[in-house]
Amino acid sequence: EGQLMQSGGGLVKPGGSLRLSCAASGFTFTTYSMNWVRQVPGKRLEWVSSISASGGLIDYADSVKGRFTTSRDNAGASLYLQMDSLRLEDTAMYYCVRDKRGYDPWGQGTLVTVSS
Amino acid sequence: EVVVAQSPGTLSLSPGDRATLSCRASQNVGTYFSWYQHKPGQAPRLLIRDSSNRATDISPRFNGSGSGTDFSLTIDSLEPEDSAVYYCEQRNNWPHTFGQGTKLEIK
Numbered sequence: 001e002g003q004l005m006q007s008g009g010g011l012v013k014p015g016g017s018l019r020l021s022c023a024a025s026g027f028t029f030t031t032y033s034m035n036w037v038r039q040v041p042g043k044r045l046e047w048v049s050s051i052s053a054s055g056g057l058i059d060y061a062d063s064v065k066g067r068f069t070t071s072r073d074n075a076g077a078s079l080y081l082q083m084d085s086l087r088l089e090d091t092a093m094y095y096c097v098r099d100k101r102g103y104d105p106w107g108q109g110t111l112v113t114v115s116s
Numbered sequence: 117e118v119v120v121a122q123s124p125g126t127l128s129l130s131p132g133d134r135a136t137l138s139c140r141a142s143q144n145v146g147t148y149f150s151w152y153q154h155k156p157g158q159a160p161r162l163l164i165r166d167s168s169n170r171a172t173d174i175s176p177r178f179n180g181s182g183s184g185t186d187f188s189l190t191i192d193s194l195e196p197e198d199s200a201v202y203y204c205e206q207r208n209n210w211p212h213t214f215g216q217g218t219k220l221e222i223k
Binding site for chain 1 (some may be wrong): 124150159165166171172173205211213217
């Protein structure tokens with residue numbers, strides 16, 4: 001049913017940048033839209049961004065619009081999240097997910113900590 | 117934005133019991149509704165899509181129902197491994213939004 005393996009993340013200062021990657025395997029990557037979902041510790045899950053199967057349609061939550069950029073490499077079956085101008089409130093576990101009328105599967109998650 | 121409210125916040129039950137978790141959306145979302153199980157240290161897992169369709173390899177003990185604004189997830193014959201936080205999600209409107217979670221404890 002597919003797997004998603006994430007990399008990137010870590011500790012960054014406010015105003016800094018990070019890039020998250022997500023490598024897909026076990027399914028036809030080019031036929032699914034992909035998303036990023038995050039969870040601030042102790043809070044509910046929050047949708048962050050969506051990219052269509054072709055990469056032609058991209059959308060963002062208002063909280064990250066203008067600062068985050070989602071892209072995909074269909075030839076390499078990979079998804080990316082470029083995070084710029086990071087804020088303290090962006091501290092969260094970030095998950096890449098496939099959209100199959102529900103988010104399934106989920107990557108293992110990568111922790112992003114924004115702290116001075 | 118569609119607000120999704122989950123209840124109860126915490127549910128404490130015994131092995132063999134039935135659990136009923138509820139979600140209410142602030143507007144009609146049809147049957148575009150999902151449920152997820154999230155255990156500590158693991159990624160969330162899709163249980164139910166389209167309100168009532170179990171995802172691949174999900175036990176028939178998990179059942180979803182509802183449409184419009186009111187949805188429920190029932191878990192029959194609770195097992196210790198069912199201890200987790202359960203989230204619901206509406207996906208009829210963008211942004212897709214989640215409930216605040218129900219923590220299920222198996223005593």
